Amino acid sequence: MNRYAIRAIYRFEMARTFRTLMQSIASPVLSTSLYFIVFGSAIGSRMVEIDGIGYGAFIVPGLIMLMLLTESISNASFGIYMPRYAGTIYEVLSAPVSYVEVVIGYVGAAATKSVMLGLLILLTARLFVPFEIQHPVWMVAFLILTAVTFSLFGFIIGIWADGFEKLQIIPLMVVTPLTFLGGTFYSISMLPPLWQKITLFNPVVYLISGFRWSFYGVSDVDVAVSFGMTLAFMLTCVLVIWWIFRTGYRLKQ
Template identity: 70%
Template sequence: MNLPAVLAIYRFEMARFWRTALQSIVAPVIATSLYFVVFGAAIGSRVQTVDGIAYGAFIVPGLIMLSLLTQSVSNAAFGIYFPRFAGTIYELLSAPISPFEVVLGYVGAAATKSIFIGLVILATAAMFVPLHIEHPVWMVAFLLLTALTFSLFGFVIGLWADGFEKLQLVPLLVVTPLTFLGGSFYSIEMLPPFWHGVSLLNPVVYLVSGFRWAFFGKGDVSVGISVGVTFLFLALCLGLVTWIFRTGYRLKS
């Protein structure tokens, strides 16, 4: 493995992250605080507990997952799209570095950024509500697996997009709505039977449920199914990335 090349890509992407620290770190903290003010105060005063969990604590995994998904997709998509936009992608393709090492550098940096932001949000949430994580190892595992999976998904979007409009299309119109409708701020068990069944078609439900189980030992679906769905989506993203590099789709034109 060409480790120096992987580290060069990783360090370049992380340097860009720290240059925009105000936008990358402070903004999610402010947004998290606003969610607690709005959801915790307005809804929490009416819905005291969900499945025996205080509502303020119940929404913490959903808040972290919301930021984790959107940040993973956006960071990875922009990271690979900008070299294509600037034309420097050809220098990368002609360098003595394999597609796997390119993906490792960009996706590794995007996943690191989103995990860092997720931990910052967790620390911010702990200032508002008391938190006790029942399965810390599983919490870290879900955090890593979700960040890696959606960073790969964002990498695919960055290769597919041929303009800044498309670059923001999927995160804004697909990922964020699916996260809000995926049980981030409520339990899908509270829904009528029809909408409960519809919600099970939303893949984000399984991510949020598994992550919430790691916190409280309770989830809307089995933790085994949550892990299985996540690995399935990870395999799909790996297959898409492999196909793109094999065919040169959006890379050589």
């Protein structure tokens, strides 16, 4: 394992984050804070409790997960797309660095940025709504696992995309709607029976449900199923990335 190569890629990606603090850090925190102000403080004070939890506190895990998914995908996809766009990806491919080390460097940096943002938004939420974390270890585990999984997914999107507009198609047209329909602002038990069954085909339901369980001990789906679904999706992403480097898909063109 070439630790120097991993560290070089990782430090380069992290340095880019700190050069663009307003876009990378301040913007997601500000936009999520607006959700807390509108839904948590303004609307939440007029809403009934859900599963014995105040509405403002109930939506905290969902909003953190919404940010985590979109930022993980965005960070990882942009990180690998720019070397392809600029042509410097060939320097990486011709260097004595394995694809495992390349993936660890780029995905590790993207996941680190997402986890940092998640923790920062968690602290910001405390300013607007009171909440508790019953299972802090599991909360951190779900946070890291989700960040790594969707950073891998973003890495795939960054290789697949052949233009800047395609980098935003999946996050905006697929991931964000699935997150809003996956129990971010409500419990799926509030839906009619037919829609409850349909909603279970939404993979984001399992992420939000497991993450919310780590906060309040309540979930729409069994926590073991949530954890297993996340691991399964991560494994799928790893297999796709292995195939990409094995075949050179969009890397050697």
